[in-house]
Amino acid sequence: MKPSYILLVTALAALSLPFLTAQQQGRIEDKIVGYGTTRIALPDFRAKGAAQPLMATFNETVWNDLADSGILEILPKTSYPLEVPQSPADFRPPVNGQKSGMWLTDWSNAPVNTNYLGIGYIDVNGTDMVLRGSLLNVGLADVKTASMFANNPYFGPVTEDGARKIAHEYAADILKNLNATSLAGTKIYFVSNRTGQTEIWSMDFDGQNQQQMTRHGSITKMPTISPDGRLAAYATMQNSRWEIRVIDTETRRQQAFVTPATSTITTPEFSPDGKKLWFSMVINDSPLQIVRTNVNGGGLERVSQARAIELSARVNPKTGTEVVFISDRNRHQQLYKMNLDGTGIEMLTAGDGDVSNPAWSPDGRQVTFAWNRGFDPGNFNIFVMNVAKRELVQLTHGNGTNENPYWAPDGVHIVYSNRHGNSTQIYSMLANGQRVKQLTSTGNNVQPVWAAKIN
Amino acid sequence: MKRAALVVLMSALVFTAACKKKVPVAVAAPVVNNDPGPVKTTVQPPVLISVPRIDSFTAEPARVERGQSITLRWATTNAETVTLDQGVGTVAANGTRQLFPTGSTTYVLIARNGTMSDTRTVTVDVTAPPPITNTPPPVSxxxxxxxxxxxxxxxxxxxxxxxxxxxxxxxxxxxxxxxxxxxxxxxxxxxxxxxxxxxxxxxxxxxxxxxxxxxxxxxxxxxxxxxxxxxxxxxxxxxxxxxxxxxxxxxxxxxxxxxxxxxxxxx
Missing domain, CATH: 3.30.1330.60 (OmpA-like domain)
Incomplete structure (x- = not known):
């Protein structure tokens, strides 16, 4: 077991979840984020002259970018050999089975046991510094085939910013070579009250470029984005009635949508094919019932037929046939699953506490949701469930209320909101609960959804 | 009641519009092929333009509550282009269209061929959800x-x-x-x-x-x-x-x- 695992597993064991042993739980989390399948060793890079003081920034930036990707396990530096190559040319193949210098097996064998190795060095040339970066698949037999790229040049000014720039570029090349899905270009839509009104906002995946999308001046909430990223739908209170509005995410122009006559509407969500909008509404004084319409509001179909509040219907993006939703039909709000036509209803959670806000992983295997089991009413935490196996992992543990989890298009990150005291902000994390990052800080911010990049 | 008056006015408009349009079409049709041209050396082949005609144009239902949909249905003959107003644009020669009028609306369908056209209108009466009051006297x-x-x-x-x-x-x-x-x-x-x-x-x-x-x-x-x-x-x-x-x-x-x-x- 690696130290990072041990920490994680110990933390989980201390909370002694009833469903799985801590070890089982650790394994599931590893599978979600791809740990254990791809390991990389990343020794500190060295530099000459004026670049030397910048190396701490450089090394930390590369490490963080790779760790944030969630697809790699970065092996601890304490296990690395004392002699570290700076370029593929530093390796010496064994002669007659005898070591003749640094070799790939120094890294592929115990104690490092890595699949990949990132190495390089930095030179200063006038006011510029130049990184020569390489990536090797050290399990292969010779240096030439092992080199996925060798001595790629990256240029930047000899400043902290320059060090970060070349570090980001080098890390991006590593991730590209390892087929990581990039989040660059994806957007997070959310609800903010920072202007004094509750409106829909958008930001880049890393929290940059926060922009106001709507200006209704009333209560406007619950954004959902079409699978192609082009349309946003949300609920807004207009003239003392809840309505759904659909807008173009780029032009923000309103699209044709006629809300079926009702007083209250909640949780709109596009179907995976983008052709339907699912939401819940009051029908003839019924409790909220799950319905779906065409994306212009026509063709209304009632899906749930229960004397209970039913909402948050989310269609499996992979199969397109399975729907998870929240119902209080057994008094407590729980997570259920059903077919598209409302048949085949099964309860997925254990019946205790309150469950809310389910969202599918892009591969259609996991559902993340908020649950307050074991906590006071309203004190939600984020969970992930493998729907076929019913295996459950708890990702957040107290520290305020954690709600509205939503999967990133890369299947590795989750965005959610955390309320601590009087402040509610949006955070992202890996789907194993690690590498938590705060994305908003102005006003209160809730109900994030992570939208695919527009092609 | 205001609405009743509006409906009567609309119907009257539709009626007069339909009457006006039919007359010029009937007259214009023979004019096109009415070129005597006896003394010319080169003979222009006669351009045969068929008269476009709207055979039917209906709205179903003709009266809805706001938020409900209506279906327009039409059939035309000899039309090169058929357009529907209210922001719909060019449509097929024969077709249907589901629309969500937000208020009482008169839809105009125009079938064109060259310079000739046929126009029909249909009016949908859109009612507000049932009003709660009926204008009682103000209070002291x-x-x-x-x-x-x-x-x-x-x-x-x-x-x-x-x-x-x-x-x-x-x-x-x-x-x-x-x-x-x-x-x-x-x-x-x-x-x-x-x-x-x-x-x-x-x-x-x-x-x-x-x-x-x-x-x-x-x-x-x-x-x-x-x-x-x-x-x-x-x-x-x-x-x-x-x-x-x-x-x-x-x-x-x-x-x-x-x-x-x-x-x-x-x-």
Whole structure:
């Protein structure tokens, strides 16, 4: 077991979840984020002259970018050999089975046991510094085939910013070579009250470029984005009635949508094919019932037929046939699953506490949701469930209320909101609960959804 | 009634429009092939243009409530292009189109071929959801003051609920009786005024579920008031969920104040 695992597993064991042993739980989390399948060793890079003081920034930036990707396990530096190559040319193949210098097996064998190795060095040339970066698949037999790229040049000014720039570029090349899905270009839509009104906002995946999308001046909430990223739908209170509005995410122009006559509407969500909008509404004084319409509001179909509040219907993006939703039909709000036509209803959670806000992983295997089991009413935490196996992992543990989890298009990150005291902000994390990052800080911010990049 | 007058006017327009259009088409048709041209050396082949015709253009149903859809259906002959107005644009020679008119609308269908055209219109009468009042006389100043006093009193009498519940406690039943009494007195004094029953929830459940919970609180409150003799057609419900708290602290005293049904005068 690696130290990072041990920490994680110990933390989980201390909370002694009833469903799985801590070890089982650790394994599931590893599978979600791809740990254990791809390991990389990343020794500190060295530099000459004026670049030397910048190396701490450089090394930390590369490490963080790779760790944030969630697809790699970065092996601890304490296990690395004392002699570290700076370029593929530093390796010496064994002669007659005898070591003749640094070799790939120094890294592929115990104690490092890595699949990949990132190495390089930095030179200063006038006011510029130049990184020569390489990536090797050290399990292969010779240096030439092992080199996925060798001595790629990256240029930047000899400043902290320059060090970060070349570090980001080098890390991006590593991730590209390892087929990581990039989040660059994806957007997070959310609800903010920072202007004094509750409106829909958008930001880049890393929290940059926060922009106001709507200006209704009333209560406007619950954004959902079409699978192609082009349309946003949300609920807004207009003239003392809840309505759904659909807008173009780029032009923000309103699209044709006629809300079926009702007083209250909640949780709109596009179907995976983008052709339907699912939401819940009051029908003839019924409790909220799950319905779906065409994306212009026509063709209304009632899906749930229960004397209970039913909402948050989310269609499996992979199969397109399975729907998870929240119902209080057994008094407590729980997570259920059903077919598209409302048949085949099964309860997925254990019946205790309150469950809310389910969202599918892009591969259609996991559902993340908020649950307050074991906590006071309203004190939600984020969970992930493998729907076929019913295996459950708890990702957040107290520290305020954690709600509205939503999967990133890369299947590795989750965005959610955390309320601590009087402040509610949006955070992202890996789907194993690690590498938590705060994305908003102005006003209160809730109900994030992570939208695919527009092609 | 205004609407009746509007319908009569619309029908008259449709009628005159249809009459006007038919005449020039009938006359124009022979003009095209009416070139005598006897002395020319080169003979222009006659350009045969068929007269475009709209065979049918209907709206189904012809009268809907706002928010409902109508289907336009048409059939044309000899048309090169067929256009529908109201922002629809070019359509097929024969077809149907589902639309959601937001008010009474006259749709114009034009079939064209060269310079000739045929036009038909169809009018859809769109009604607002049933109005609650029918223009009663205004009230005197004294009565207005009384209504204001009663309304202020009513606004202090919220109906409170337990956490995640929409059932009435004893204190809620007492408040309901008071509210029903006040509402009946206000309604008797002024025929025009209506009330909205707002459902509210505390912040602890999910915001999405709380819209459903607060809606249930508004509906049970309305039903109870109607049981106590308040006219149903002067009450409407709306759910605010947890979006409009009267108290912002995170403690039970505050949460209790937010778990309520509140009556406010309809705009």
């Amino acid at each position: 100043e004294d009565t207005a003051a009384t209504i204001k006093r009663l309304t202020d009193e009513l606004q202090k009498q919220d109906i409170y609920f337990d956490y995640d519940m929409a059932e009435f406690r004893e204190d809620a039943r007492r408040a309901l009786n008071t509210d029903a009494d006040l509402l009946k007195r206000i309604f008797a004094l002024d025929q025009r005024v209506n009330f909205v029953i707002e459902g509210h929830a505390d912040e602890r459940g999910s915001a999405e579920y709380n819209l459903g919970l607060a809606d249930r609180r508004a509906i049970v409150t309305r039903d109870a008031l109607v049981q106590l003799g308040v006219p149903a057609n002067r009450l409407r419900t709306i759910s605010f969920g947890e979006e409009a708290p009267v108290c912002q602290d995170a403690n039970e005293a505050c949460w209790q104040r937010n778990r309520r049904a509140h009556l406010s005068q309809a705009q």
